[in-house]
Amino acid sequence: MRCLRQDVHGRRLIVKRFIYAFFLVSLIFSDSSFGEDFINVVEKKRLPADYDKKQDMQNRRYYYFPKHDYGARIIRSRKKLEKIRMDNIEKAMSGTEDEYPLSGMELRDTILTCLNIKFLVERIDNTQLTVYTIKEIDRGSYTEKNSYLKVILSAYLAC
Amino acid sequence: MLIPKEKKREYPAIIILHGHSETNAFCIKERFELTDPLVRRGGFILISPQFRAMNADMEEYYITRRLMSNGFTLMGMRVYEFLLVVKYLRYLKEIDHSRIGLLGHSGGSVVANLGVRLTDAINAEVKDWDSNYLESGHCEDVPILYPYVKVINDEKTLPIPVLKMPYYLKDYNGRKKIIKFFLKHLKLNIK
Numbered sequence: 641m642r643c644l645r646q647d648v649h650g651r652r653l654i655v656k657r658f659i660y661a662f663f664l665v666s667l668i669f670s671d672s673s674f675g676e677d678f679i680n681v682v683e684k685k686r687l688p689a690d691y692d693k694k695q696d697m698q699n700r701r702y703y704y705f706p707k708h709d710y711g712a713r714i715i716r717s718r719k720k721l722e723k724i725r726m727d728n729i730e731k732a733m734s735g736t737e738d739e740y741p742l743s744g745m746e747l748r749d750t751i752l753t754c755l756n757i758k759f760l761v762e763r764i765d766n767t768q769l770t771v772y773t774i775k776e777i778d779r780g781s782y783t784e785k786n787s788y789l790k791v792i793l794s795a796y797l798a799c
Numbered sequence: 800m801l802i803p804k805e806k807k808r809e810y811p812a813i814i815i816l817h818g819h820s821e822t823n824a825f826c827i828k829e830r831f832e833l834t835d836p837l838v839r840r841g842g843f844i845l846i847s848p849q850f851r852a853m854n855a856d857m858e859e860y861y862i863t864r865r866l867m868s869n870g871f872t873l874m875g876m877r878v879y880e881f882l883l884v885v886k887y888l889r890y891l892k893e894i895d896h897s898r899i900g901l902l903g904h905s906g907g908s909v910v911a912n913l914g915v916r917l918t919d920a921i922n923a924e925v926k927d928w929d930s931n932y933l934e935s936g937h938c939e940d941v942p943i944l945y946p947y948v949k950v951i952n953d954e955k956t957l958p959i960p961v962l963k964m965p966y967y968l969k970d971y972n973g974r975k976k977i978i979k980f981f982l983k984h985l986k987l988n989i990k
Binding site (some may be wrong): 742751756 | 870876916941942947951956
């Protein structure tokens with residue numbers, strides 16, 4: 641009988657805790673003003689009067705970084721990266737509304753500049769392609785260790 | 800690079816750019832199942848580079864961030880590698896240079912969208928993804944390109960035919976559509 645009572649008591653406790661947890665979770669995630677007030681109290685700060693939750697969530701999307709990425713050095717570079725990103729977004733938002741103001745060549749130049757590969761593409765256009773086959777390397781004078789890798793690497797850089 | 804057994808003077812070619820967390824071989828053989836219809840029966844040469852650091856993992860995230868902090872982009876490197884493939888195809892005498900196609904999946908599709916603007920070697924493009932270049936944490940994070948998203952992603956501004964496919968290609972009809980598109984626009988008669 642004692643065991644049975646303890647068992648029933650335990651179950652009641654679990655049910656009570658579940659209801660309590662459910663209440664708390666629903667309170668936090670509810671859109672009611674009461675829920676928001678509750679969040680404010682927890683975070684110990686007041687949101688501004690013109691706070692737009694939707695816009696905030698949209699902005700936060702650009703701030704996404706993996707959770708375990710921490711440390712002062714990383715945070716510094718993260719801030720730098722965020723600044724670059726936000727500057728570009730602001731620039732984009734304040735841009736002209738003209739539909740496609742760029743010609744094909746202008747767009748090509750813009751993409752090359754944005755990706756910072758103009759010098760690489762010039763290299764591609766101006767150099768002769770050297771292609772090595774595995775057979776040639778085996779037959780040739782490349783007998784030393786890792787020579788295959790060296791040839792591939794030099795060919796890659798020559799491009 | 801997959802070459803058909805049947806001897807010909809010139810072959811049309813298709814560059815295939817794989818997506819994140821997959822290999823070039825997987826993309827050709829299993830995702831799109833192109834070996835039989837395009838190489839064996841179609842007589843196409845398929846070439847696909849294996850992109851490095853393309854797993855959407857922490858490595859890619861660190862490389863993207865490090866390059867960006869120093870004024871470069873990982874997407875730039877991928878586009879450069881794509882242009883090297885184009886250069887290699889132009890070097891091969893067996894390739895018919897007026898019949899080169901481009902097929903990109905996911906991240907490869909983003910490389911294709913940029914690459915096709917940089918070279919006139921491509922005659923037909925199939926893509927399944929347009930990025931806004933704000934995808935944080937991997938190679939599609941190039942916010943400086945954001946102002947030009949509309950024009951880059953608009954296939955109507957390209958002088959070549961473009962086929963836009965749904966992202967998840969599950970059915971046989973989708974693959975058939977891609978094959979038909981390449982056969983039509985690269986002007987090849989299938990047996």
